[in-house]
């Protein structure tokens with residue numbers, strides 16, 4: 001069956017797309033609004049602003065790829081669609097970070113879990129972080145709008161066996177669990193969302209908002225890395241970008257963009273990096289600080305029957321049993337989910353080498369993996385990481401604190417208890433020096449004493465947030481509660497970097513909803529000012 005490719009069709013219909021790798025001369029382009037980044041924030045902003053009749057240019061560092069090139073192979077997907085070929089790490093290499101780099105941003109490769117921002121996070125922002133107008137009641141209409149737009153609904157089919165184990169464990173232990181809502185339309189249940197949806201079922205920005213903005217006349221410039229914003233007297237006056245070749249290496253071609261308004265949607269880490277490189281105002285030295293990751297622990301479990309965790313919707317069940325148990329500012333809570341288990345992904349996120357690693361990989365099809373995503377940024381001993389500029393780009397310094405390790409130990413115990421309750425033969429907490437555990441009783445005592453430490457314990461993240469926080473108090477925030485810069489009248493930030501803490505939930509729907517709210521207000525203001 002032939003799969004329709006909306007990108008090829010759109011290009012054939014005359015979309016304005018400039019692949020900067022093909023340019024041999026410098027270019028200057030102008031529009032009402034320039035958006036940097038085409039992920040969750042940039043995609044939604046582009047659609048709303050073009051619908052309001054504004055001319056829009058989207059500048060994206062990654063390539064424009066489509067289902068025709070999504071061949072379900074990790075070896076191609078990671079270098080083509082992820083920052084640093086999916087090998088990004090924090091400065092001390094203790095945390096591995098996944099972030100998308102392609103048209104559609106991380107939404108092109110994400111796993112489709114769609115959750116509204118949890119109320120305790122929003123309440124914390126109002127009380128502690130000077131955020132206004134973002135109660136759940138105020139946000140719900142925006143979530144509803146984006147759920148309709150992106151076909152977000154509860155997964156109606158059987159969970160795959162990886163998720164089923166999470167569900168069974170929760171049922172046996174009487175723990176809370178929820179069936180996940182996903183942004184898919186006609187999903188084939190392949191399990192390869194992380195390599196780009198091969199059948200365009202995932203309602204990522206690549207196949208929804210970006211095509212719609214291009215149909216309405218927006219211009220997309222791909223393989224153009226924004227280097228800096230030019231600014232003068234409290235106004236942004238231009239954006240300077242460098243063309244990249246097909247391997248995403250810089251060429252000598254420069255692009256300049258001029259607009260009435262500029263939006264940074266380059267995602268956490270990169271939005272602060274661009275601002276820092278530009279030397280924009282930051283009197284309270286906030287940029288790049290408080291970058292959050294939901295640092296995530298993994299627990300493997302060997303079952304007698306095949307689990308085949310590479311196959312089927314990667315995430316369809318989660319448990320919030322432990323996320324908010326001690327209150328937002330209390331001990332760091334953790335959300336329980338499962339990841340898709342593909343060979344490169346899992347072999348690079350596990351322990352051992354040689355024989356022990358080979359033995360683990362031999363059990364690949366029997367392996368169930370549970371993950372615990374730790375909610376960072378609420379507790380005083382959980383300040384997240386800090387982005388620094390380096391000679392070659394940036395580094396994220398993210399110290400793993402005592403409060404984190406305390407939570408990690410609790411999380412390993414919860415995961416082992418859950419996996420044994422679900423019928424696991426053996427459980428392996430993914431931390432160097434621990435052997436396979438044969439019962440919950442054994443696991444309980446081993447986990448209580450096991451050594452947890454950076455580079456010994458595997459920690460990963462697919463959720464990068466913060467570093468350019470919103471709020472009304474300029475001592476805590478770079479942008480206001482609508483994402484408008486406190487220092488530049490024609491600059492907004494619309495991406496995950498504006499969160500003042502992590503969320504305790506997967507971020508995409510929070511970014512969609514808040515961007516829809518903020519871009520709608522901006523569109524009203526820009527169209528009103530052009531009429532006067």
Ligand SMILES: Cc1cc2nc3c(=O)[nH]c(=O)nc-3n(C[C@H](O)[C@H](O)[C@H](O)COP(=O)(O)OP(=O)(O)OC[C@H]3O[C@@H](n4cnc5c(N)ncnc54)[C@H](O)[C@@H]3O)c2cc1C
Nearest residue numbers: 037039041061105106111112113226267495496506507508
């Ligand atoms: C493997 C994986 C699985 C995930 N699964 C889920 C999930 O199931 N549910 C969920 O809610 N969330 C998930 N996420 C996270 C979610 O996709 C992100 O939180 C969200 O997409 C972030 O949106 P954003 O707009 O902040 O940034 P992004 O979507 O990352 O977009 C930023 C874009 O800006 C571009 N950019 C960066 N710097 C520059 C520059 N200098 N010049 C030009 N362009 C630049 C990048 O290339 C990128 O395309 C997952 C993420 C990954 C990587």
